[in-house]
Amino acid sequence: MYRIAIVDDDAGQCAGLHDMLRELIPAELDCGIDMYASLGELDGQQVDIVFADICLADGENAIEEVMQLFSDRPAVQVIYVTGHVEYCSAVYDTRHIGFLVKPVRRQELADAFHRALNRLCDLREQPxxxxxxxxxxxxxxxxxxxxxxxxxxxxxxxxxxxxxxxxxxxxxxxxxxxxxxxxxxxxxxxxxxxxxxxxxxxxxxxxxxxxxxxxxxxxxxxxxxxxxxxxx
Incomplete structure (x- = not known):
């Protein structure tokens, strides 16, 4: 089973991404999707793929949070989601597999999601x-x-x-x-x-x-x- 986390303080954006992902998950793949308002809620949680909005409530910056939360968890696949294209360079300070600009297009979401799934598959094949x-x-x-x-x-x-x-x-x-x-x-x-x-x-x-x-x-x-x- 793969555990997916969507982190966005905008409930509407979070729900929209959730619905699109549900349509993209292959029928034979067991995936659980949880929605969070902040990255701090993921501390100690088991997660495989994270879709993280960069600018969150109370000035929380997902780029800094990702560095703290997942620096020792290289298997976690991070995909940034933002309405601010100016962060496209800053995200390279952290390990990630995708950068999506809002409003998220279905094909771009599918490409990033499948890259993450393929990476996880490769990692789990290793002894x-x-x-x-x-x-x-x-x-x-x-x-x-x-x-x-x-x-x-x-x-x-x-x-x-x-x-x-x-x-x-x-x-x-x-x-x-x-x-x-x-x-x-x-x-x-x-x-x-x-x-x-x-x-x-x-x-x-x-x-x-x-x-x-x-x-x-x-x-x-x-x-x-x-x-x-x-x-x-």
Missing amino acids: FAVRFNNTSYVVRPAQVMYVESKLRVAVFHCENNGTVRTYMKLSDVAERLPSRFHRCHSSYLVNFDFVNAITKNDFVLTDGTHVPISHLRPHRYHAPLSAVRHNQ
Whole structure:
């Protein structure tokens, strides 16, 4: 799941951007959109993409706030939105992936949004390290078939019967993995690249493993079926 934050002290502008983004989100992609009046409200919040108006209430400057909030969170994709084109140079003091001028045009919004999604996808494809019992292990998302949560331990089930364990909530694991991983159960994430079939109660993986489904929502799982493997 990707978490999107829209930050604008103008409720009408915020709602308009929200509606346009809703139309742009692919049907198979699980995205949550939250609206805020200031960047300070994002402190400590999990977020993947931020659409930030530069000039906010009480003299708040989003450029300065972004530098403070996300300097140690390089995965957060920042897209500035402003009615003041004079800031087009100042924003380069911060890491960002887009600069949109109000009134925002749908195509320009779509281009910036898809750049952010592609960047996030690339980042989440990268191997990452986890620790378990004083040992570090590398998780390679492309090799993970599904993830199972047992008590407080996340178990990554990989190809060729390999497993990697770490102490991590399943919700936090989901934030580290590409969008093709879907949470189909309170204790399971499944990688659609390894799904052969979907029944009423479970996913059947390429190695014959059955991963349970506890809250199947057909509209979410219909689109990725084109990518489901069929080994005849």
